[in-house]
Each structure stands twice: as structure tokens, then as C-alpha cells.
Amino acid sequence: MTPKTGTTTVARPATLPADDPATMRRLMRDMLLIRRFEEKCGESYALGKIGGFCHLYIGQEAVAVGTMAALRPDDLIMTSYRDHGQALARGMTPRAVMAELFGKAAGCSGGKGGSMHLFDASLGFLGGHAIVGGHIPLATGAAFAIKYQGGDAVSVVFFGEAAVNNGAFHESLNMAALWKLPCIYICENNRYGMGTALERASALYDVVQRACSYDMPAETVDGMDVLAVRDAVHRAALRGRERKTPTLLEIRTYRFMGHSMSDPIHGHYRTKDEVEQQKTRDPIHVFAEKLRADGMLDDTAWQAMEAEIADEVGDALHFADEAPDPDASTLTTDVYREP
Amino acid sequence: MPLLSYRDALNQALREEMRRDPAVFLMGEEVGVYQGAYKVSRGLLEEFGPERVVDTPITELGFAGIGVGAAMAGLRPVVEFMTWNFALLAIDQIVNSAAKMLYMSGGQVPIPIVFRGPGGAALQLAAQHSQSFEAWYANVPGLKVVMPSNPADAKGLLKSAIRDNNPVVFIEGEMMYNTKGEVPDGEHVVPLGVADVKREGTDVTIVAHAKMVGLALKAAEEMAKDGISAEVVDPRTIRPLDVATIVASVRKTNRCVIVEEGWPFAGIGAQVVDDIQREAFDWLDAPVLRVTSADVPMPYNKGLEKLAKPDVPKIREAVHRVLYRGG
Ligand SMILES: Cc1ncc(C[n+]2csc(CCOP(=O)(O)OP(=O)(O)O)c2C)c(N)n1
Ligand SMILES: [Mg+2]
Numbered sequence: 001m002t003p004k005t006g007t008t009t010v011a012r013p014a015t016l017p018a019d020d021p022a023t024m025r026r027l028m029r030d031m032l033l034i035r036r037f038e039e040k041c042g043e044s045y046a047l048g049k050i051g052g053f054c055h056l057y058i059g060q061e062a063v064a065v066g067t068m069a070a071l072r073p074d075d076l077i078m079t080s081y082r083d084h085g086q087a088l089a090r091g092m093t094p095r096a097v098m099a100e101l102f103g104k105a106a107g108c109s110g111g112k113g114g115s116m117h118l119f120d121a122s123l124g125f126l127g128g129h130a131i132v133g134g135h136i137p138l139a140t141g142a143a144f145a146i147k148y149q150g151g152d153a154v155s156v157v158f159f160g161e162a163a164v165n166n167g168a169f170h171e172s173l174n175m176a177a178l179w180k181l182p183c184i185y186i187c188e189n190n191r192y193g194m195g196t197a198l199e200r201a202s203a204l205y206d207v208v209q210r211a212c213s214y215d216m217p218a219e220t221v222d223g224m225d226v227l228a229v230r231d232a233v234h235r236a237a238l239r240g241r242e243r244k245t246p247t248l249l250e251i252r253t254y255r256f257m258g259h260s261m262s263d264p265i266h267g268h269y270r271t272k273d274e275v276e277q278q279k280t281r282d283p284i285h286v287f288a289e290k291l292r293a294d295g296m297l298d299d300t301a302w303q304a305m306e307a308e309i310a311d312e313v314g315d316a317l318h319f320a321d322e323a324p325d326p327d328a329s330t331l332t333t334d335v336y337r338e339p
Numbered sequence: 340m341p342l343l344s345y346r347d348a349l350n351q352a353l354r355e356e357m358r359r360d361p362a363v364f365l366m367g368e369e370v371g372v373y374q375g376a377y378k379v380s381r382g383l384l385e386e387f388g389p390e391r392v393v394d395t396p397i398t399e400l401g402f403a404g405i406g407v408g409a410a411m412a413g414l415r416p417v418v419e420f421m422t423w424n425f426a427l428l429a430i431d432q433i434v435n436s437a438a439k440m441l442y443m444s445g446g447q448v449p450i451p452i453v454f455r456g457p458g459g460a461a462l463q464l465a466a467q468h469s470q471s472f473e474a475w476y477a478n479v480p481g482l483k484v485v486m487p488s489n490p491a492d493a494k495g496l497l498k499s500a501i502r503d504n505n506p507v508v509f510i511e512g513e514m515m516y517n518t519k520g521e522v523p524d525g526e527h528v529v530p531l532g533v534a535d536v537k538r539e540g541t542d543v544t545i546v547a548h549a550k551m552v553g554l555a556l557k558a559a560e561e562m563a564k565d566g567i568s569a570e571v572v573d574p575r576t577i578r579p580l581d582v583a584t585i586v587a588s589v590r591k592t593n594r595c596v597i598v599e600e601g602w603p604f605a606g607i608g609a610q611v612v613d614d615i616q617r618e619a620f621d622w623l624d625a626p627v628l629r630v631t632s633a634d635v636p637m638p639y640n641k642g643l644e645k646l647a648k649p650d651v652p653k654i655r656e657a658v659h660r661v662l663y664r665g666g
Contacts, residue, residue, distance in 0.1 A: 051463030103640035114465045114639030130467040165396035195373035201396040
């Protein structure tokens with residue numbers, strides 16, 4: 001049965017990969033890598049090595065990692081400016097991402113894009129986009145192309161809950177449902193768009209209900225549970241691949257940091273208590289506890305994982321530091337594709 | 340005279356105009372509870388309440404249109420865009436609704452509205468967040484386009500814009516909010532359409548607006564040491580453009596450099612050159628040169644970004660060229 005609108009619990013499809021210890025530890029590691037990478041981004045920003053706007057993913061790791069774990073290499077992915085986590089989870093190297101944040105030629109966008117515009121077309125990672133809602137039609141267009149070309153890949157787009165009030169979201173969902181496009185709309189509901197709580201910006205508090213207007217399958221998902229995310233995306237992907245049906249997933253998560261490096265963690269718009277309360281559901285701790293309880297993780301394994309990740313992130317920082325700036329001549333390249 | 344930041348000068352103008360006229364209200368993203376993305380509206384929610392300081396969802400097309408509709412029905416909205424990059428989503432309402440309503444209705448329906456927010460590049464914000472759109476809006480009959488370059492002008496021009504009975508595109512400088520200057524208290528109104536000679540000189544006219552005025556003044560100061568006397572003319576209002584003041588200056592100096600932060604093709608400078616060649620052709624001793632951003636989307640890398648933007652050395656170089664000076 002295709003789940004229709006509303007919060008739906010659906011049996012886990014048999015086609016999901018087994019929850020073997022190696023797979024579980026991989027998910028754990030992918031989340032921890034993002035966390036440690038982002039912490040270093042925060043430090044590097046304070047040191048002036050990263051400039052512009054920099055939006056950290058801390059607290060939301062389970063969404064990117066769970067999603068990517070359910071996708072295939074030929075699927076296409078787009079996201080907003082809060083894109084470091086998705087890029088790493090998709091398999092872009094910490095070196096390529098950090099070098100981009102440092103504006104270096106070896107960065108994944110040649111130093112031209114920066115934090116908000118991470119790209120790696122070879123991995124189907126079609127960007128970080130900085131205009132709220134602007135990339136939702138783009139991902140819908142990618143789904144159009146997949147269907148047009150007769151493929152069975154899916155197009156996946158991440159956006160915040162504040163983007164769903166925007167016309168681009170509604171226009172996209174309508175066309176995706178009307179034309180049956182294999183697009184998975186992943187709303188990362190972290191409860192705030194900058195300093196505005198969802199309830200202060202949206203007449204409807206459950207994002208998932210937006211799908212009703214377009215008769216589109218939808219689910220609410222616990223974004224602090226990496227397996228719940230993976231399974232929901234897997235179900236959506238099957239619908240997309242087999243029946244060209246789009247899906248809206250409202251994935252409930254929380255941002256532990258400020259909106260960007262220049263915004264406060266708490267203040268006029270949310271209390272310190274609220275943030276601390278949410279941190280008790282830290283997706284990394286939640287999953288680590290589960291793995292420990294299941295006997296898949298112990299202190300030794302955890303420490304080894306931490307050490308390995310510290311090396312990897314340290315190496316990325318070193319690489320980004322040493323890497324050369326783009327040549328001045330690149331200022332005028334890539335404006336047009338020649339010939 | 341009190342020393343105020345550009346930000347606080349704008350805040351003062353908003354506050355005074357909202358006190359003066361209950362039809363004036365402010366609407367936009369994060370203008371209320373968050374006190375403004377750039378803190379321009381700090382304290383306004385507390386003074387005027389949520390009916391007059393309205394936080395919106397991230398829905399530029401919608402709230403710009405709601406602003407225009409409210410103006411059609413008798414209010415005087417001030418619509419804040421978090422930055423002008425996001426106003427691209429609303430440009431339909433600005434151009435197709437606000438700019439044309441009076442004309443289409445045969446003069447029945449004026450649209451007294453101000454669309455305001457920061458424009459231009461800041462630091463390393465990359466391609467989608469570092470753009471100058473004044474040339475786009477200035478192309479549209481029915482719109483006025485205002486770009487203050489210092490705190491006193493910011494206050495005086497914003498008060499005029501709010502009192503104007505036409506749609507005004509008011510572009511602030513993201514990098515200027517912290518700059519300080521003397522700002523007259525109370526009723527300080529700078530009329531739209533009047534340029535200001537920011538520095539007098541005899542050898543060359545530099546026409547610059549917004550953030551570029553600061554660069555032009557710095558260049559002029561440096562060049563004074565080399566015996567070059569540069570006059571800096573700030574149009575302040577891009578449309579209507581005070582051609583007379585610019586032409587009078589060029590007729591005096593016989594040379595001109597135009598500086599703008601936007602792209603070169605069909606930019607503001609192109610319009611100014613057109614006016615100068617018609618009105619001051621016989622007075623020119625050199626072709627008019629323009630300093631603009633590079634003709635590329637803005638790169639993120641710091642060094643490339645610096646290459647892309649107008650700066651003091653580029654202005655000096657252009658001035659030297661119109662003076663046929665080496666180095
Ligand atoms: C069209 C547009 N308007 C405003 C902005 C400024 N802005 C950037 S992010 C943001 C909040 C978005 O919140 P949400 O969609 O919930 O994503 P989150 O940042 O929480 O991941 C705003 C207002 C923008 N980038 N684009
Ligand atoms: Mg959000």
C-alpha cells in the first residue's frame with residue numbers, strides 16, 4: 001500500500017539492507033564525521049579561514065546520513081545553503097569540501113562557490129543553493145529529466161520548513177504530482193527559519209499536511225533517528241523508482257547552533273533551555289546508545305572511530321590550508337560554456 | 340549634531356515617519372521579534388506593536404504584493420527585503436504591479452510604497468548573494484530608485500521616500516550599516532532627485548553612488564597628494580537622475596569617471612555617459628571611463644572577489660587615464 005497523506009507507519013520493505021554491525025557502524029561514523037567536521041568549520045570561521053555565510057549542520061546529521069544511505073549512486077541530490085552534511089554524507093571528501101570552504105582551487109566548486117554552493121556533479125550532487133525555495137523547482141526538473149530519459153533514479157531535494165510557505169514549493173509539488181515525477185521532497189523541519197519559529201510563519205503546523213493539497217504521499221519522520229530516516233527515504237525511493245510517484249517527507253530535527261555563524265544560538269527567538277532540552281535527543285548520542293545496547297559498539301570501537309575521524313578532519317584542514325588559491329585567470333572562466 | 344550609524348539613521352527615519360503617519364507600517368522577514376536581520380528595525384516592534392511591525396514568512400512575492408495591495412487601499416507600506424537578492428522573487432509585483440498601477444488606472448490608483456533593504460556585495464557571500472540591481476529597477480518608468488551613501492542621506496532620503504506618493508526602490512548598503520556620520524535630529528528631509536557634490540575639485544569629476552562614494556572620496560584624497568583635484572558627485576537618487584548637477588560638474592572639470600558596483604553591461608554608468616555626451620560633448624577632453632564590477636557572477640574566493648569589485652586603485656587608474664597621466 002502506498003501511504004497517502006498524514007503521518008503513516010509503513011512496514012519496512014524487505015529490500016532494505018540488513019542492519020548488520022558494519023552497516024550500523026558506517027551510519028554512526030558518517031554522522032560523527034559531519035559533527036566533527038562542522039565543529040572544525042566553526043573554529044576555522046572564527047579564525048577567518050572561512051568567509052561569507054556559513055550554516056552548520058550540527059544536530060541534523062541523521063537526516064543527511066539516513067537519506068543518503070537509502071539512495072543509489074545514480075540518484076540526483078540538491079539542497080539549500082546548509083549543505084556541508086549532505087555533501088559529506090553523499091561521499092564528497094572532507095578535503096574537497098573543506099578546500100571549498102577555504103575558497104581554494106582544489107575545492108569541490110573550484111573556490112568559486114564557498115560554503116553555500118557545494119557541487120560534485122560526478123556524485124549527482126547538484127548543489128547547495130542560497131535562495132530559500134529556489135532549488136525546489138530545480139530538483140523537480142531533475143526528476144522530469146529522469147523520467148523523460150526513461151530512467152529509474154530519483155531526484156532528492158532538501159529544504160527547511162521555512163521554505164514550504166514559498167510559492168516555488170507549492171508550484172513544484174503540484175507539477176510533480178500532476179506529471180508523476182520521481183522526486184523526494186525532504187523538508188528538514190528544524191523548527192526555525194533564522195529567528196522565526198514555524199508557528200509564527202505558517203498557518204499549518206504540520207508540514208506533512210501540505211501534501212494533501214497535491215494528493216501526494218507523505219510521512220512525518222523522526223529526524224533524530226537515522227534508521228527511521230533511512231527507511232522512510234527508502235520507501236519514498238521505491239515509490240519513485242517503481243511508480244514515478246513523488247513523496248513529501250517532513251523530517252523533524254533541530255539545529256543546535258545559530259542559523260549561521262553570525263547568528264545567536266538562542267536569544268529573542270528561542271530559549272537556552274529549549275536548546276539544551278533538544279540536545280538530550282542528539283541524534284549521534286541516540287544512535288550510539290542504541291548500538292551499545294545492541295552490542296555493536298563499545299568504548300574501544302568508539303574511541304577508534306573518534307581517532308580516525310579526527311585524523312581525517314585534521315588532514316582536510318591541513319590540505320585546505322596548504323592548497324593554492326584559484327588562479328586570477330579563473331575569474332572570467334565558467335561564465336559561459338565554450339564552445 | 341549627533342553622530343549616528345547608517346543603521347541607526349535609517350531606524351530614526353522609520354521611527355519618526357511611523358510616529359508622524361499611522362498609515363505607515365513596516366513589513367518583512369525578521370523585522371519584528373528578531374529586531375531586523377541587520378537590526379535596522381531595532382525597537383520598532385516594542386514601540387509600534389505587531390500590527391505595524393509585521394513579521395512575514397519567507398514569501399517575498401506574496402508580501403511584496405500584499406504591500407502593493409495595501410497601498411492601493413490607502414496605507415503607506417514600507418516593505419523590507421532581507422537583501423535585494425531575494426527581491427528577485429518579488430520583482431513581478433514591483434515592476435508589473437507597483438510601477439504601473441497609476442498609469443494603467445489613468446491616474447486613479449497611486450502606490451505610495453517603499454521597498455527597502457541592503458544591496459550590493461558584502462564579503463565572500465558568492466554569486467547569489469552579491470548583486471547590484473539598481474540598473475534593473477532604474478530602467479522601469481514608474482519607479483524611483485534611491486541609494487544613500489552616508490547616514491545623514493540615509494535618514495533624509497528614507498523620510499522623503501516614505502512621504503513620496505510613488506513606489507520607491509530604496510537600496511541600502513550592506514557594508515555601510517556600521518559607518519558613522521553626523522545626522523541632523525528630527526525633521527531632516529533630503530529631496531529625491533537631487534545630487535550632492537560630496538567633494539569639490541577641478542580636474543576630474545567622479546560620479547559615484549552608494550558604497551562607491553566612499554571609495555571615490557578615498558581615491559580623491561589620495562590623488563590630491565599627487566596634485567589631482569577630483570570632484571565627487573553623488574547622485575543619491577538614481578531615478579530621477581539629477582543630470583544637471585553631473586553635467587555642470589563635467590563642464591567644469593572636462594573629464595569624468597563613473598563608478599558603480601554593478602555589472603558593466605547596460606549599467607547606471609552607461610546611462611550617465613549617454614547624458615554627458617549629449618549635454619557636455621564640447622566640454623570633454625577625454626572619453627568618459629567607467630569602473631564597475633567585473634562582468635562575472637561574484638566568486639567566493641577572497642582574492643577573486645577583490646579582483647571582481649571596484650576599488651580605490653581601479654578608480655585612481657581610471658582617473659589617471661582620463662587625465663592622460665602615467666602610473
Ligand atoms: C528567498 C530568500 N529569502 C530570504 C533569504 C534569507 N534566509 C536565508 S536562510 C533563511 C531561513 C530559512 O529557514 P529554513 O528554510 O527553515 O532552513 P534552515 O535555515 O532552518 O535550514 C532566510 C530567511 C534567502 N536566502 N532567500
Ligand atoms: Mg528551519
